[in-house]
Amino acid sequence: MKFGVVNYPGSNAADCYYIFDRVLGHPVSMIMSEERGLDGLDCVVLPGGFSYGDYLRAGALAGIAPVTEQLAEYAEQGGLVLGIGNGFQVLLEAGLLPGAVRRNKNLLFRCHDVFLRVDNNALPFTGNYSKGEIISFPIAHGQGNYYIDEQGLAQLEQKSQIVFRYCTAEGQVIPAANPNGSVGNIAGVCSEQGNVFGLMPHPERCTEEILGNTAGLRLFLSILDWWGIRQQEGVVAHG
Amino acid sequence: MFEASIYVTLKKGILDPDGKAIKQRISSLGFEQVKEISTGKYFLLKVNSQDRTAAEQEVRQICDKILVNLVLEDYTFELREVER
Numbered sequence: 335m336k337f338g339v340v341n342y343p344g345s346n347a348a349d350c351y352y353i354f355d356r357v358l359g360h361p362v363s364m365i366m367s368e369e370r371g372l373d374g375l376d377c378v379v380l381p382g383g384f385s386y387g388d389y390l391r392a393g394a395l396a397g398i399a400p401v402t403e404q405l406a407e408y409a410e411q412g413g414l415v416l417g418i419g420n421g422f423q424v425l426l427e428a429g430l431l432p433g434a435v436r437r438n439k440n441l442l443f444r445c446h447d448v449f450l451r452v453d454n455n456a457l458p459f460t461g462n463y464s465k466g467e468i469i470s471f472p473i474a475h476g477q478g479n480y481y482i483d484e485q486g487l488a489q490l491e492q493k494s495q496i497v498f499r500y501c502t503a504e505g506q507v508i509p510a511a512n513p514n515g516s517v518g519n520i521a522g523v524c525s526e527q528g529n530v531f532g533l534m535p536h537p538e539r540c541t542e543e544i545l546g547n548t549a550g551l552r553l554f555l556s557i558l559d560w561w562g563i564r565q566q567e568g569v570v571a572h573g
Numbered sequence: 574m575f576e577a578s579i580y581v582t583l584k585k586g587i588l589d590p591d592g593k594a595i596k597q598r599i600s601s602l603g604f605e606q607v608k609e610i611s612t613g614k615y616f617l618l619k620v621n622s623q624d625r626t627a628a629e630q631e632v633r634q635i636c637d638k639i640l641v642n643l644v645l646e647d648y649t650f651e652l653r654e655v656e657r
Binding site: 389390391394397398426427433434436437438440441479481482483516545 | 587591602
């Protein structure tokens with residue numbers, strides 16, 4: 335399985351690259367944003383950071399970069415796409431995921447661990463979690479306040495597109511557990527087909543024992559497991 | 574040549590934390606008659622075109638594609654002919 339990490343100017347692409355290259359020991363390439371370099375990849379990761387300085391709006395300028403235009407075709411064909419933090423913002427701006435993010439309601443840059451409830455564990459990215467499980471990931475953002483109108487929210491709920499919600503340690507999805515004002519405590523959503531997933535929390539920052547938390551590693555292992563099953567079923571090529 | 578003044582505002586009902594924070598400070602300065610402050614963005618675009626309709630269409634396309642996030646924001650613009 336071949337992974338690609340997109341490197342927009344200002345992305346923390348090395349963080350994600352490291353997970354595949356060093357933690358998982360898996361083939362991965364760095365894809366430059368001005369090129370259409372996604373051919374042959376099985377999963378594309380848009381990392382966190384501040385793409386193009388986040389001028390105009392977070393993720394807006396990256397949303398119209400050449401690689402993102404190719405990404406739309408790639409996703410349309412069923413390719414796996416994971417957007418983390420700023421990568422999530424890029425997917426929203428590019429229209430690959432529904433909704434938008436606003437500045438955090440409390441105007442603060444929030445940088446701490448949060449609890450998340452897994453609402454959808456049937457995705458290629460979440461198979462190693464159980465439905466309703468409470469996990470902890472770190473967040474680090476000033477603009478993660480997810481917004482979608484009521485009609486859009488109803489559709490997300492109906493089609494199980496809400497993947498993670500901010501919750502308390504006991505799993506209560508309540509305003510007190512919401513770090514940024516997101517509608518419905520939403521921390522991550524997926525596309526209708528489930529092959530595009532974006533989230534504000536950072537799974538790549540909790541993948542090793544030395545960091546005190548490996549909950550994020552299971553997200554990356556989920557992708558590999560999903561791919562392995564597809565290989566056994568002969569749906570995807572070996573290699 | 575045409576010049577477009579583009580005004581981008583948050584849609585009705587979308588929370589404006591910046592506006593709210595500014596309003597609080599302004600009230601504490603003693604301007605108690607100010608009841609509300611909304612923030613937005615302003616863009617000035619120069620379009621090298623002879624044709625008003627074509628220029629208008631181009632400005633609209635640019636707004637829809639990149640300058641404005643239509644999930645959160647609305648926009649209006651004024652177009653005027655200017656010297657080259």
